Amino acid sequence: MADSSAFRRRRDIFLSRLGAYAAIIPAAELVTHHADCEYPFRQNSDFWYLTGFDEPSAVALFLPHKPKGEQYVLFVLPKESAAEVWTGFRWGTKGVLDNFNVDISHPLDALPKLLPHYLEGAEGIAFRVGKHPHLEPLVLKTWSEHLQKLPRSGNAPLSLIAPCPILHDLRLRKDDFEIDRMRIASKISAEGHQIVREFARPGMNEKDLQAQIEKYFLEKGTRGPAYGSIIAAGDNACVLHYTANNALIRDGDLVLIDAGCSLEDYYNGDITRTFPVNGKFSGEQKVLYEIILRAQEAAIRCVHPGDNAENVHLTALKFLVEGLVDIGLLIGEVDSIIEQGAYSHLYMHRTGHWLGLDVHDVGAYRLGDFHLKLEPGMVLTVEPGIYISDRLPVPKGQPEIDERWKGIGIRIEDDVLVTKNSSEVLSDIASKSLIDLEN
Numbered sequence: 001m002a003d004s005s006a007f008r009r010r011r012d013i014f015l016s017r018l019g020a021y022a023a024i025i026p027a028a029e030l031v032t033h034h035a036d037c038e039y040p041f042r043q044n045s046d047f048w049y050l051t052g053f054d055e056p057s058a059v060a061l062f063l064p065h066k067p068k069g070e071q072y073v074l075f076v077l078p079k080e081s082a083a084e085v086w087t088g089f090r091w092g093t094k095g096v097l098d099n100f101n102v103d104i105s106h107p108l109d110a111l112p113k114l115l116p117h118y119l120e121g122a123e124g125i126a127f128r129v130g131k132h133p134h135l136e137p138l139v140l141k142t143w144s145e146h147l148q149k150l151p152r153s154g155n156a157p158l159s160l161i162a163p164c165p166i167l168h169d170l171r172l173r174k175d176d177f178e179i180d181r182m183r184i185a186s187k188i189s190a191e192g193h194q195i196v197r198e199f200a201r202p203g204m205n206e207k208d209l210q211a212q213i214e215k216y217f218l219e220k221g222t223r224g225p226a227y228g229s230i231i232a233a234g235d236n237a238c239v240l241h242y243t244a245n246n247a248l249i250r251d252g253d254l255v256l257i258d259a260g261c262s263l264e265d266y267y268n269g270d271i272t273r274t275f276p277v278n279g280k281f282s283g284e285q286k287v288l289y290e291i292i293l294r295a296q297e298a299a300i301r302c303v304h305p306g307d308n309a310e311n312v313h314l315t316a317l318k319f320l321v322e323g324l325v326d327i328g329l330l331i332g333e334v335d336s337i338i339e340q341g342a343y344s345h346l347y348m349h350r351t352g353h354w355l356g357l358d359v360h361d362v363g364a365y366r367l368g369d370f371h372l373k374l375e376p377g378m379v380l381t382v383e384p385g386i387y388i389s390d391r392l393p394v395p396k397g398q399p400e401i402d403e404r405w406k407g408i409g410i411r412i413e414d415d416v417l418v419t420k421n422s423s424e425v426l427s428d429i430a431s432k433s434l435i436d437l438e439n
């Protein structure tokens with residue numbers, strides 16, 4: 001589970017990049033599901049990245065302006081047997097001191113009294129406004145009081161910055177420890193896809209397949225699905241974020257499954273496969289599948305150091321549009337179709353996103369006018385698709401769609417690591433070739 005040296009290394013880098021800014025990084029809060037039931041706890045990924053501490057409501061301070069041994073302070077819920085009987089074990093102030101390499105720990109309710117002291121001497125404050133409604137008033141009040149005293153004290157934090165550029169820049173580039181974890185998350189996710197495809201039969205319900213793949217994730221000791229699994233038969237696959245997962249799977253349907261697991265330490269897989277439930281593609285299904293597979297393979301070939309995610313997207317898009325022109329679902333020059341967005345009733349999303357502690361992981365895609373260059377250690381998904389239905393109007397100048405194509409939705413998604421010279425598909429255990437999907 002949590003490798004304390006990995007977390008320590010991150011904290012050291014974070015502290016050095018903060019300069020003389022004091023950072024306030026809050027844990028996630030429990031969220032109400034309904035009445036007095038709560039959702040399972042999900043730690044905030046920034047907080048987790050720095051602390052490896054998996055309890056709600058805690059607050060971490062990173063204080064590079066203080067002497068060594070006082071730079072990492074954690075405020076936590078205190079040990080309290082009455083509360084622990086209901087909600088489970090807490091580490092408490094002594095527990096975190098002994099087990100999480102913190103310099104100083106305090107009970108959470110001491111924060112209002114102690115925050116002024118810890119911010120003293122900092123050049124500024126690194127805190128994300130607008131995201132932590134419980135904590136924000138205290139941070140702003142403390143800051144304001146420091147400014148009030150400035151004429152007499154001679155120093156106070158003068159500015160507020162968002163810590164995200166520093167943190168998200170770090171999280172975007174995975175080190176060897178993280179790459180190992182990403183490999184495992186993708187592998188278990190991919191194995192789940194293999195198992196559920198072999199299990200699937202016409203006449204089953206989408207829920208049956210959801211149960212099967214999520215059962216596998218849990219059996220492997222993960223937290224379960226990293227996001228709401230999408231199990232979409234036939235036309236349901238044209239709903240991009242379909243999560244009802246409660247329809248009959250008919251003979252002749254394609255089944256689109258977009259699912260991945262989340263490891264104990266929150267590293268995620270995110271894989272999509274689409275396959276014929278009866279083991280045989282129809283003519284139309286096969287033609288579309290081949291277009292998407294070619295587009296995906298071409299896009300994956302673009303993943304290497306020095307290229308960028310925009311180019312990965314544009315490559316997939318070019319192959320998709322070319323294929324759709326070839327079969328008459330689009331009309332015109334490929335470049336002008338792309339320029340006009342005249343394909344967007346058939347392909348309406350981007351081709352991928354960063355992947356890590358968040359499924360749609362943090363990190364910039366562009367810096368002003370420049371697309372961020374891919375570097376070794378970055379992980380992204382490559383996930384082109386085509387979705388044919390009546391839900392969106394056909395753009396002007398494009399042909400009406402023949403009925404035989406309607407109700408087909410296909411996406412193929414892999415998790416791809418940028419390596420020193422090229423890339424590695426972390427999810428390649430999950431079959432996607434026509435031969436492997438037909439039987």
Ligand SMILES: [Mn+2]
Binds near residue numbers: 353
């Ligand atoms: Mn994805």
